[in-house]
Amino acid sequence: MKLPSSSATNLNKKDMRHMITMNDFTRKEMDDMLELMSLLKEARRDNAVPHLFKNKSVAMIFEAGSTRTRVSFETAATLLDGHALFLSPRDIHLGGKESIDDTARVLSRMCDIIMARTNDGDTTEALTKMSTVPVINGLDCVYHPTQMLADIFTMMEHMPEGKELSDLTVAFMGDATDVCRSLLLTCTKYGMNFKQIGPKKYQMQEKWLKVADKNCAETGATYEITDDVSKVSECDVIYGDSFYWTTQLEEKEERLAAFMPDYVITKALMENAAPGAILMHCLPANDKEEVTREALEGTNSVALDQAENRLTAQMAILVYFTHKFNNSPSEETLAHHKNKIDGFLNNL
Template identity: 40%
Template structure:
């Protein structure tokens, strides 16, 4: 049995296999063929952090695969009233076939997984957001940006930056991360990524100059500057991130056919301008849709049904 907690746990071949699986399932759906690969299976969806895309994509995804999703907020279950994580894990995993958790601490997710006897999927933690990166790379593939790409990530050294690091390190492409001073990536995660990069040939570059990062890039991506839990620092963050807005001037430094990605929600005028988000290089809504298809690939792969697609 495998869990999907971080891309660190997966090989290049496995990551690409899961994405290709998602693409095949997507093609079936576009042809109005809904194969019940996970017929009558139940996905428990535990949310300690709220979400639009994560809930809709997982709930729709398991339904399209022939199963059903159970939405469980921390207000609805005993976990929110102090039940130990290990007890919740052992109960839910005896009743459901798979679990998706969107929470704060990666350690909490990993504790749940260690006591679960069914696959557990990371729907987002403060450290990683691996399902988003599966959708992002699927979108890059669909737009022809998966052949030795140069990716520029501009903004906070957060869970999205960490997940980009792991994806680049595993797949072997060039990633440039530009963060303000004091907002760099977690050093321990950087060390892990660097070790994988030595094997794959990935180039991982870190800078405090966003223009240097974007110059000649094939993909430009960013994320909100004020994530859930950072609200008290909002005014300070807005000052510290001055100059990190992805605008038309910055996009002109990238390749002329570069694409723009954003995991959403986007705050127009902060990390990205309206004209970039709504412009011809933006593929953010293709990317958002691909959360649905990439995650179906993850679920089918974890269930061992990949040879049936």
């Protein structure tokens, strides 16, 4: 007896969206996500998060380690009355004994959404091609959209009095990382002003600036790529990130020599920023390298609020990308199946 596939594989493909980069979404769509975040954060404050992910599962693929991404998605699924599965390279055969295509198709038949933190964008793209459920990019060394959603929300919570998002100027201190790239595109999409402040060798590549140019033409945003640290005086947000990553350990000393001490976020640097400027950092922070502990613990730092908002963002993501496909059974349907199964079990 062959029965139809479960509901997870019967999604209407034309309405299904993946989340690979925030640049794929309109301002209205991003506003909707942020509003949903606000509603869910209020509900969590009152210990009254509605069960909007009930009986659903998110498969969490991690090729690289994580603290905030893993904990926030797992906790978000639990708060929404769903389930999260942690899948490391030791747990599945992604791209090894099993093709990425087959992994995507199998997970789609068992789970309602796939979150993937991968080592490159090709893996993420391959998952989206064969998945019949939404794929969420948890960072792929090209984009980091879940971080961006938390970041913009944090900026909204801490905006100077009387300012809108489009009034803000955001400075990213350091290398043209995936976070820097994502921040450039998200800020210009929102009509904000963006600066990357760092040594010329580590500044944003031309191909990403061309994408930002398109955003600026549509929204009136501006960007500047500079090595002039004094430009922080024009900035409402000072954003830090590591000067090197695990794949760049051979370059560590060279990179630290290029960035330190000029581009380290210190208390003095924050005092030279625009009045009321906030310090943001996607964490983990390397103490005394890209940011000093004094600055990170200072009154202008919102890094821990920013980290907490990763949970708020993940709750919104799980709901936003699955709510259209909810198919809650009626009481009659529930009773029908319960009676059939109870009748069978009673005769065993």
